[in-house]
Amino acid sequence: xxxxxxxxxxxxxxxxxxxxxxxxxxxxxxxxxxxxxxxxxxxxxxxxxxxxxxxxxxxxxxxxxxxxxxxxxxxxxxxxxxxxxxxxxxxxxxxxxxxxxxxxxxxxxxxxxxxxxxxxxxxxxxxxxxxxxxxxxxxxxxxxxxxxxxxxxxxxxxxxxxxxxxxxxxxxxxxxxxxxxxxxxxxxxxxxxxxxxxxxxxxxxxxxxxxxxxxxxxxxxxxxxxxxxxxxxxxxxxxxxxxxxxxxxxxxxxxxxxxxxxxxxxxxxxxxxxxxxxxxxxxxxxxxxxxxxxxxxxxxxxxxxxxxxxxxxxxxxxxxxxxxxxxxxxxxxxxxxxxxxxxxxxxxxxxxxxxxx
Amino acid sequence: xxxxxxxxxxxxxxxxxxxxxxxxxxxxxxxxxxxxxxxxxxxxxxxxxxxxxxxxxxxxxxxxxxxxxxxxxxxxxxxxxxxxxxxxxxxxxxxxxxxxxxxxxxxxxxxxxxxxxxxxxxxxxxxxxxxxxxxxxxxxxxxxxxxxxxxxxxxxxxxxxxxxxxxxxxxxxxxxxxxxxxxxxxxxxxxxxxxxxxxxxxxxxxxxxxxxxxxxxxxxxxxxxxxxxxxxxxxxxxxxxxxxxxxxxxxxxxxxxxxxxxxxxxxxxxxxxxxxxxxxxxxxxxxxxxxxxxx
Ligand SMILES: Nc1ncnc2c1ncn2[C@@H]1O[C@H](COP(=O)(O)OP(=O)(O)OP(=O)(O)O)[C@@H](O)[C@H]1O
Ligand SMILES: [Mg+2]
Numbered sequence: 001x002x003x004x005x006x007x008x009x010x011x012x013x014x015x016x017x018x019x020x021x022x023x024x025x026x027x028x029x030x031x032x033x034x035x036x037x038x039x040x041x042x043x044x045x046x047x048x049x050x051x052x053x054x055x056x057x058x059x060x061x062x063x064x065x066x067x068x069x070x071x072x073x074x075x076x077x078x079x080x081x082x083x084x085x086x087x088x089x090x091x092x093x094x095x096x097x098x099x100x101x102x103x104x105x106x107x108x109x110x111x112x113x114x115x116x117x118x119x120x121x122x123x124x125x126x127x128x129x130x131x132x133x134x135x136x137x138x139x140x141x142x143x144x145x146x147x148x149x150x151x152x153x154x155x156x157x158x159x160x161x162x163x164x165x166x167x168x169x170x171x172x173x174x175x176x177x178x179x180x181x182x183x184x185x186x187x188x189x190x191x192x193x194x195x196x197x198x199x200x201x202x203x204x205x206x207x208x209x210x211x212x213x214x215x216x217x218x219x220x221x222x223x224x225x226x227x228x229x230x231x232x233x234x235x236x237x238x239x240x241x242x243x244x245x246x247x248x249x250x251x252x253x254x255x256x257x258x259x260x261x262x263x264x265x266x267x268x269x270x271x272x273x274x275x276x277x278x279x280x281x282x283x284x285x286x287x288x289x290x291x292x293x294x295x296x297x298x299x300x301x302x303x304x305x306x307x308x309x310x311x312x313x314x315x316x317x318x319x320x321x322x323x324x325x326x327x328x329x330x331x332x333x334x335x336x337x338x339x340x341x342x343x344x345x346x347x348x349x350x351x352x353x354x355x356x357x
Numbered sequence: 358x359x360x361x362x363x364x365x366x367x368x369x370x371x372x373x374x375x376x377x378x379x380x381x382x383x384x385x386x387x388x389x390x391x392x393x394x395x396x397x398x399x400x401x402x403x404x405x406x407x408x409x410x411x412x413x414x415x416x417x418x419x420x421x422x423x424x425x426x427x428x429x430x431x432x433x434x435x436x437x438x439x440x441x442x443x444x445x446x447x448x449x450x451x452x453x454x455x456x457x458x459x460x461x462x463x464x465x466x467x468x469x470x471x472x473x474x475x476x477x478x479x480x481x482x483x484x485x486x487x488x489x490x491x492x493x494x495x496x497x498x499x500x501x502x503x504x505x506x507x508x509x510x511x512x513x514x515x516x517x518x519x520x521x522x523x524x525x526x527x528x529x530x531x532x533x534x535x536x537x538x539x540x541x542x543x544x545x546x547x548x549x550x551x552x553x554x555x556x557x558x559x560x561x562x563x564x565x566x567x568x569x570x571x572x573x574x575x576x577x578x579x580x581x582x583x584x585x586x587x588x589x590x591x592x593x594x595x596x597x598x599x600x601x602x603x604x605x606x607x608x609x610x611x612x613x614x615x616x617x618x619x620x621x622x623x624x625x626x627x628x629x630x631x632x633x634x635x636x637x638x639x640x641x642x643x644x645x646x647x648x649x650x651x652x
Contacts, residue, residue, distance in 0.1 A: 083551055111557030122552035126570045135566075136556040187556065 006060035008190045008223030009094040009113065011080060016053040016089030018075055018247075021046030024087045032088075037246050049075040050247045053089070057240070060221030062213075064228060064238030066270070072247040073227045074119060077193050080225060081114045082106060093191070111140050115187035117197035119227075121176045123168040129155060129179050130164040136187035147186075154182040157212060159205065173200040181209065185216070192224045198233065210236055231274045235259070243267055255279050277307035277343040285342045286323045286332030299324045302331060306343050309334065387513050394514055402520050405466050409519075412458035420458070421445050428631070432638030440634070444627040453602065453624045460591055460601035461628060463519075467526040467587045472580060475531045479538025479579075480564065489539065496532040504529055504593050512597055522599030526590045533582035541575030542568045577640030584632045591625060602628075 019027055019040070027035070027046055037048040050072050057063040065073050078084040079091055082098050091098040093113065101109060115136060123132050133151035134144075155164060158178040168176050177200040184192060198206045210233065213224065228234050234241050235255040242252035243266075251263040259279045262268040282304050298321040300309045313321050313336055323332045366372075412420070421442055428441045448457045482489045508525055515521040545568050553567045569576075595603025602621045609618035 081555055083555060107557045107559060109557075110555060114555070116552070116555040118548065118552055118555075120548050122546075122548040124549060124552075124567060124570075135553075138566075139556050139558050139562055193555075 005219070006221040008059045008061075008221055010059040011055075011057040011063075011191065011223060011225070012090075012092040013053050013055045013057075013076075013079070014090040014092065016050055016076075016079060016091065017087045018049035018072075018079070018084065019046050019087045020049050028088050048247050049084075050079075050086075053249055055242050055249065055252060057223060057225065059223055060217075061239040062217065062224040062226055062237050064226045064234040064241045065244060066228060066231070066234055066241060067244030071244040073244055074195050075247075076244065077116075077195050077225055077227055080191070080193055081110050081116060111136070113189055114191045114193060115184040115189040116193040117177075117180045117184045117195060119195040119199070121168075121173075121180045121200075123176055123179055123183075125168055128165050128167055129160060129171070129182075132168065132179055133182045133186050135183055136189075150186045150188070151182070154185045155179075157185075158182045158209065174202060174205060177201060178205075178209070190222055192222050194224065194226045196227050196229070199229070206233075213237060231270060232278075235274065235279050243270065256281065256284070260284060275307075277310065278305055280306050280342055282306065282309045282321075282323050282334050282339075283332075285338050286334050287338075288332055298322065299330075300334070301326070306339055310336070310339055310343070313339070383510065383513065391514055395520075398515065398520050398524075401466075401470070401523060405462070405519050405523060408466050409459055409462040412462040413455050417449060417454060424631075428635045431635050431642075433642065434638055437634050437638055441631045444631055448624050448627060451620050451624070453605075453621060456600070456602045456605065456621070457624055457628065460588075460603070460625070463523065463526065463591070463594070463599060463601055464584060464587045464628075464632070467523055467530060467590075468580065468584050470523070470527050471531040471534045471583045471587070474527070475534030475579070475583070476538050476576065479535045479576075480542060482535065482539040483542035483568075492535070496535060499528055500532045504590065508593070508597055517598040519599055522594035522597050525597065526587050526594055529590045530583045530586040533586065534579045537575050537579030537582065538572065541572030541579070544575065545571045574640055574644045577636065577643060581633060581636045581640065584636060585629060588625060588629045588632070 017028055017031060018024075019031065021027075021044070024046060027040060027044055031040060031048060031051060037051075040046050040048050053076060055063070065076060067073050075084060079086055080093070080098070082091070082101070086099055089099075093109075096105075096109075098106070098109065124135065127135075130148065130151055133155055134147035137147040137150060152164070155161060158181050160175060160178055160182065163171065163175065168179065171179065177197070181194075181197055184194070184197075198209050201209060213226075214237065216222070217224070224237075226234075226237055228237075238255055240252065241255055241258055243250050243258065245266055251258060251267055256279060258267065259271050259274060259276060262271050281302070282300055283302050285306075298313055298316045298318045300312055300321050300323055302323055302325050304312075309321065313319070319336045321334050322330045323334060324330050367375075415423070424445060425438050425442050428438045429435075432438070445457075448454060478492065482492055504525060507528060508521075511521045511524050515524070549567060549571065550563065553563050558566065591599075591601060592603040592606050595601065595607050602625050605621045606618050606625075608614070609621070
């Protein structure tokens with residue numbers, strides 16, 4: 001993976017707190033000392049949006065944020081382009097603290113560095129699909145020809161060719177969401193903020209849009225912050241996943257980390273239903289012992305997911321396979337038996353703890 | 358117990374002196390600044406005279422085609438155009454053409470002034486709660502104060518004539534313009550505004566691309582209200598020398614000419630209906646994108 005094509009900028013969120021209400025700053029210290037969300041709400045009538053968020057999003061990666069309704073996902077993503085001002089903490093993009101920018105710098109930052117897809121679409125109802133899609137470029141002051149060229153390309157890519165002159169209210173929810181998507185992609189910004197950007201799409205189009213995003217990431221690596229409720233989507237897209245509950249990060253790491261070592265019951269319940277064969281890699285179940293000679297020459301590379309390994313092995317009609325690293329050196333052996341076991345047994349956070357000990 | 362049955366009012370002399378001082382103060386102000394203020398309104402006078410000249414000197418068939426054409430462009434509705442032309446023909450047939458044209462000129466200028474002054478005030482009001490708190494009571498006074506009361510200082514300053522009449526019309530007709538502009542902008546969907554912000558709109562871009570277009574239907578309702586209120590002032594304005602359909606109405610009150618009053622009154626109603634239907638149809642057409650066609 002060459003890093004030359006990284007377009008995105010790294011985002012670091014440090015000690016971020018957000019309290020909603022009349023006098024948020026008065027309660028920051030109490031919250032820092034451990035006042036709970038319910039306590040704050042019942043005793044002081046303030047809502048705790050986010051508590052002590054620390055997330056490092058490396059440039060060029062897709063960072064997924066998950067969590068139940070009301071856990072603060074939208075609040076968090078809005079801090080990155082400062083649609084919401086934090087009560088305390090920092091959001092650092094490219095060495096600059098977004099929270100300290102003046103109005104003009106902030107405007108330039110939003111114009112050239114970020115693009116956003118909104119949970120509720122937020123299209124301009126009086127503008128056609130085309131005129132909605134060009135909005136970001138229009139604000140930047142590009143010539144109309146350039147605007148349209150980009151916009152038409154993305155309208156086509158999200159499957160709305162032919163609808164350029166329709167108004168948003170003439171489109172279905174899923175189509176409107178794709179207009180929002182085209183609008184953000186047309187902006188071609190290094191940071192893409194996507195708040196449940198695919199939630200209104202049917203499964204087929206959803207897969208297609210996920211591919212659009214992944215293809216785009218292959219060409220130019222943007223830094224993408226992606227909010228979703230769907231763990232399969234999170235695992236497919238996310239280089240890293242952070243899970244929020246009641247405004248706090250309860251676990252963050254790669255998809256593997258989260259599926260294999262859920263930090264608590266909340267997360268276990270999240271990952272229980274996931275298609276494990278598509279997440280877990282052969283490395284995690286490979287053993288040093290066993291009978292390499294019995295593998296019949298079947299090899300799988302490290303980093304292969306279980307589903308693919310299983311297919312390779314069944315195609316070769318073998319019970320064992322050797323795991324090899326990038327240089328072709330064997331690093332371990334897997335058996336069909338423990339492969340299937342790993343695919344069907346959900347690991348509760350208790351058993352994973354036991355395994356770690 | 359005397360004070361209990363008759364209100365312990367201000368001493369008669371003090372009251373008289375107070376009124377006298379106020380009157381004299383205002384008179385002095387008039388003497389001092391009357392000319393300056395009059396020259397300030399000079400352009401308005403020019404605008405009014407030109408509008409009136411255009412309306413009254415253009416031959417009537419041309420005028421009917423013109424007004425019918427405007428009605429068509431605004432409403433795209435044959436019924437409205439037909440009604441407009443029929444009303445104009447009736448007005449002409451009953452010998453009220455030139456008065457009607459003068460009134461329309463007056464309403465036109467009054468509405469333009471209300472829009473030009475009212476919309477910016479409404480915009481500032483929508484942006485600042487403090488300004489809103491300040492302007493609202495002023496608008497309340499403008500709408501509820503009997504118009505005769507503010508005619509007095511206007512006439513003292515500017516005398517009898519078209520311009521003071523126009524000012525009276527504008528004072529009465531501008532509040533809905535301001536209020537509905539303010540309301541329309543405040544009601545703009547927060548999500549859409551947020552999207553505009555997220556793409557880095559400046560506050561001017563936000564106003565031009567989002568707030569004004571989305572507030573436009575409400576602003577149009579304000580313009581419609583303003584026109585109606587301006588028409589309602591026609592008779593009162595005629596008391597201070599504004600020509601048009603109001604004059605004959607006034608004469609018929611003094612001379613008890615029932616039919617004269619009725620005809621001119623109906624002509625005012627007819628013009629009001631034309632303005633109302635045309636401007637409403639235009640407003641509706643602006644909202645075409647809000648009709649729910651799907652989902
Ligand atoms: N402007 C606000 N004023 C007060 N409370 C707010 C405000 N915005 C959000 N909240 C609160 O912050 C919490 C998090 O809201 P947020 O919209 O971030 O949730 P979410 O994770 O995006 O949920 P969903 O999945 O339903 O979109 C909620 O408890 C909500 O009530
Ligand atoms: Mg949300």
